[in-house]
Amino acid sequence: MATFIASGGRVWRKFVKTFPLGSNLSLKRSPTSALANGRLSSTSSENVLVSKDEKSGIATVRMNNPPVNSLNTALLLSLRSCFEELEKDKSCRALILTSNKPKVFCAGLDILELYQKSPDYVGQFWEKVQDMWLSLYGSRLVTMAAINGHSPAGGCLLSLACDYRIMAEGNFVIGLNETQLDLVAPFWLRQMMVDAIGYRQAEMALMVGALYPSNKALQLGLVDKLVPIEDVQTVAEEEVKNWLKIPDQARAITKMASRKPLLDELRKRKQEDIQTFRDETTRESVQLSIQQYLDKLKAKK
Numbered sequence: 001m002a003t004f005i006a007s008g009g010r011v012w013r014k015f016v017k018t019f020p021l022g023s024n025l026s027l028k029r030s031p032t033s034a035l036a037n038g039r040l041s042s043t044s045s046e047n048v049l050v051s052k053d054e055k056s057g058i059a060t061v062r063m064n065n066p067p068v069n070s071l072n073t074a075l076l077l078s079l080r081s082c083f084e085e086l087e088k089d090k091s092c093r094a095l096i097l098t099s100n101k102p103k104v105f106c107a108g109l110d111i112l113e114l115y116q117k118s119p120d121y122v123g124q125f126w127e128k129v130q131d132m133w134l135s136l137y138g139s140r141l142v143t144m145a146a147i148n149g150h151s152p153a154g155g156c157l158l159s160l161a162c163d164y165r166i167m168a169e170g171n172f173v174i175g176l177n178e179t180q181l182d183l184v185a186p187f188w189l190r191q192m193m194v195d196a197i198g199y200r201q202a203e204m205a206l207m208v209g210a211l212y213p214s215n216k217a218l219q220l221g222l223v224d225k226l227v228p229i230e231d232v233q234t235v236a237e238e239e240v241k242n243w244l245k246i247p248d249q250a251r252a253i254t255k256m257a258s259r260k261p262l263l264d265e266l267r268k269r270k271q272e273d274i275q276t277f278r279d280e281t282t283r284e285s286v287q288l289s290i291q292q293y294l295d296k297l298k299a300k301k
């Protein structure tokens with residue numbers, strides 16, 4: 001089900017757990033910012049909020065899954081559905097992915113989805129991760145990650161799947177810390193890291209499960225631009241507008257030419273990838289590591 005709420009002079013669409021989604025997105029334009037000024041009233045089911053500026057064709061997708069936008073089943077389904085709907089919308093040309101809760105872009109996979117679950121459950125969960133990634137990484141749209149906070153693991157996966165990454169300056173981290181949880185990033189995630197920062201740096205980063213502060217991430221090329229947190233959205237909109245000066249078709253064909261091999265490889269090896277995930281995450285030693293990691297997160301307080 002999808003609904004609309006009018007708020008702050010703008011119309012927002014709420015993507016909630018149940019589907020299919022309805023008709024075209026329609027938004028009033030804010031006088032001061034192209035996209036960013038809406039005030040949102042939210043309920044627990046509003047896990048993705050989408051606004052689209054009809055004139056420019058730029059949509060902003062805000063993850064809204066408190067407290068830390070961890071990727072649980074519901075959020076993965078909402079994100080995928082939202083990406084697919086925007087993809088089908090002929091008037092949509094670009095997508096900005098951000099968090100409705102500044103300071104945390106996305107905490108990665110919801111660790112509770114991997115803890116004490118049956119092999120079938122985690123297998124189905126992993127397929128939702130794969131499908132969400134296929135829809136974002138394979139999108140014809142200009143995709144821009146407006147990383148307004150921490151972006152570990154699955155948060156980094158989302159960012160890497162976009163065409164360009166703008167991150168908030170300050171004490172925020174990004175990276176693939178999977179090995180710290182005794183997990184191994186799958187081939188398609190490792191490959192995106194290699195493509196972004198080069199083989200040697202990616203190899204080291206992946207082995208030690210490095211989480212980088214934003215300035216180091218910029219230096220490595222893991223993100224493309226750093227700006228003050230309050231400017232992330234505005235700069236993302238400006239950057240998207242630059243990208244939209246390039247004719248859509250040539251840009252999208254070029255993007256697909258470079259991404260098709262990895263997309264095809266995952267499509268071909270999807271079941272094998274699911275099987276590996278099932279086997280690995282349900283292993284006793286991995287479950288123990290996950291439990292210890294969860295305890296560590298709780299003990300932080």
Ligand SMILES: CCCCCCCCCCCCC/C=C/C(=O)SCCNC(=O)CCNC(=O)[C@H](O)C(C)(C)COP(=O)(O)OP(=O)(O)OC[C@H]1O[C@@H](n2cnc3c(N)ncnc32)[C@H](O)[C@@H]1OP(=O)(O)O
Pocket residue numbers: 067068070104106107108109110111112150152153154155157177178181183184185186189276277280281297298300
């Ligand atoms: C060849 C062989 C191949 C084998 C392959 C097999 C295995 C394949 C595995 C593949 C892995 C795929 C890739 C992705 C993996 C992941 O994403 S795993 C998740 C990793 N995430 C993290 O490590 C981040 C953990 N969280 C944090 O570091 C912090 O929360 C934060 C994001 C920096 C935010 O900090 P802060 O604002 O201070 O909030 P907190 O107080 O820490 O958290 C608030 C509550 O949220 C809970 N929480 C945090 N993160 C998660 C999470 N990811 N999942 C579930 N819950 C989370 C946290 O515990 C707090 O809970 P309460 O105490 O109950 O309030």
